Amino acid sequence: MTTTDNTPDVRPVAGRTRLFFWEEAVQDWRSARKDGRRPQFSEYVARSLRALREGVGREAATDPSTRSVHRVPLQDDGSGRLSDRYVAEHHALILFGLHQHAASEPVHRPGVGLGTACLLLRRSEALSEAAVERRLIAAATAQDLHELVQHLQRLVPLLRQADIGLDYTRLLRELTAWDAGDRNRVLRSWGMQYTDPGTPAPTDGEVAGQERAPYWATFDSGSPDAAAELAALRSGIGREPGTVAAMWPFYRTRMASEWRDKGSLTRDLAAEHIVLTLFARHQQTHARRMHVAGDSPGTAAGRLARKAAADSEGKAATAALERRFGTLLTSADADELAMHLRSFVPLLNRAGIGLDYDLLRTALRTWDDPRRPDAAADFRQRWDRDFHIAVSS
Template identity: 70%
Template sequence: MTSLHSTSRTRPSTGRRARRFFWEEAAQDCQSKQAEGRRPEFSEYVVRNLRAAREGVGREAGTVASMRTIHRMSLPDGGWDRLPGPYIAEHHVLTLFGLHQHGASEPVHRPGVGLGNACLRLRRSEALTQSALERRLFAAADAQDMHELAQHLQRLVPLLRSAGIGLDYTRLFYELAQWDGPDRNRTLRSWGLQYTDPGALVPRTDETDTDARGEEPGSGCALYWTTFDPGSSSAGAELAALRSGTGREAGTVAAMWTFYRTRMESAWRDRGALTRDLAAEHAALTLFARHQQTHARRMHVPGTSPGTAAGLLAKKAATGSERKNATTALERRFGALLTSTDSDELVMHLRSLVPLLHQAAVGLDYDLLHEALRAWDDPRRPDAAVYFRQTWDRDFHATATS
């Protein structure tokens, strides 16, 4: 779309800490013994403080005396009206780590394993059903604030522990610390992309059109609208999930995660990259869901461009003496769509066109629409918008006047 988020991981300002986080110390404590050839076990210092961390479960930050020595985030001098957000985030992460590490002989703090990665491993372990796992993960992703998020994670962490799956607690700390701020979207997108990571991509060739964000346009599984079955028992629920993403940033609606087919390298998925192809697919999915609802046949119709579809609308709306007025009104609406300066504006106009197509049962080629949304304002394809404008305008007039 017109503005894509930077994919470099930036950490919010979270105050000062005097030394490593406690979970980092615990992992190093065990690993250093193993490196020395000794039995890899936690020292009494770590065991004692793990008990302290568990004592904080369900308690308010700063109220558990035994936890104060394992906090690494500093508090401001001279008192405070409320605890700083990073201190509260550390409290929650300490309690989650205490629950996770309890009874595990190996360190559960695993650098580089994000929550989405961990849940993907849990799904593949078949320790519980995919639907049960996704209910818990999606509930966490939908948390309105840091406290609610921590409560949902308290239900997930024991499942990871049972399956022997670790988690990057330093990363989780920064994600909780920024949850109530503007960077939540990047966190959500990274969880979703990690969780749906298909693994190794198809090997590239010299001709592969890979963009600067690690993306391979057009590669991957068949896009959702091409395989959608209107007769499926889950069709209604799927379309409702996709409609919930209308107006939202791509990758930030947990209910949509499993419907994306955009392929990108795992490193980019891990960062929560907002790529042009992902943004285009997200927009097309939400439009298709609005278009498809209640129809018994698939509204994805290959070969029917937006120009052809709008022309068919004009023909359906025109009856007797009303024909000219109806055609003129649709031509004006469609002309506004063609003058879109970027993909975001194009999506806005499509949102007003798609309900009309739905009502008239006129289909649309969503593969073509996806391609147009991706390329419309792509600086590497400066002629793309001109091509689509001219082709769709020609399609409209040819269909409306035939």
């Protein structure tokens, strides 16, 4: 873990006059070093940390010894119910106490989200990749705040053992949001942090810095995990991109760290999410990879129409497919295009006809992008031409 000499100074943010306890602990530790003393916590901080560890399992506001470290006011609105933020701070304090126990440096690390911390844990090789993902996904699929905290209480000691810190101010915001309607943004933030590709290390036959190939381009039906992977991707059908923990290991989307940390929903992520779910549905029951470079939706639809005609379904079937494909071409935006593709892909699956998923991702990414006003028209023209070529060939 980076030494605290490189940790940015912690100051109250706008609208907050006092530091949170974990921020005070960082300053307390740093002040000893600045004074030329051996870096350590003051008696007040050490005593408070002991009280927090002893408070594991207790409900918020029931332990008098920890009230002094709360910064969120304990307000009585007459309902007898604690505020979500106060309860979230209680849990964040307990987690901080567990995390800080026996650590050589302050574990509050501004800028290190939970997803980033788990990525660092995976890279540390203290645990296997599968073990880290299992713990992160367990936390991400918690049904409520209580269950989430139970998983985090088992995770933070592992972070401590690997000398990995965590931004507890950010975690407080995320715990507050968990049951307050903004869970999807929290999930997307964790997932995008954990899947941050950074600068990929070269493998055999690759060039340093080369982008990782998308999942559909590397899918191996002979892998013992293939069926489980496709099932994980299908679980994201109809779900908001970035919020399905089982899909996180399959994302390759790059985005600015600020957007990643905020859990922003970008066009790139939305397009990749849709394509992953479409590919998983398309690949189901097939040994041959259904991603076929160069086969546009027009080509695939044309082959489907030709196959229908050859199967004695006649001109009526061909005309029906042409009408269906025409509806797809007239999609007004990427959402409508995705809707039509979801009904189109099962037909290709049954017929064993492939599709270029790289092309599909580009189309979904740019179809209604205001910076590419001609993109949809270009795709319509090319796919329509591909359809008629495939039908007549």
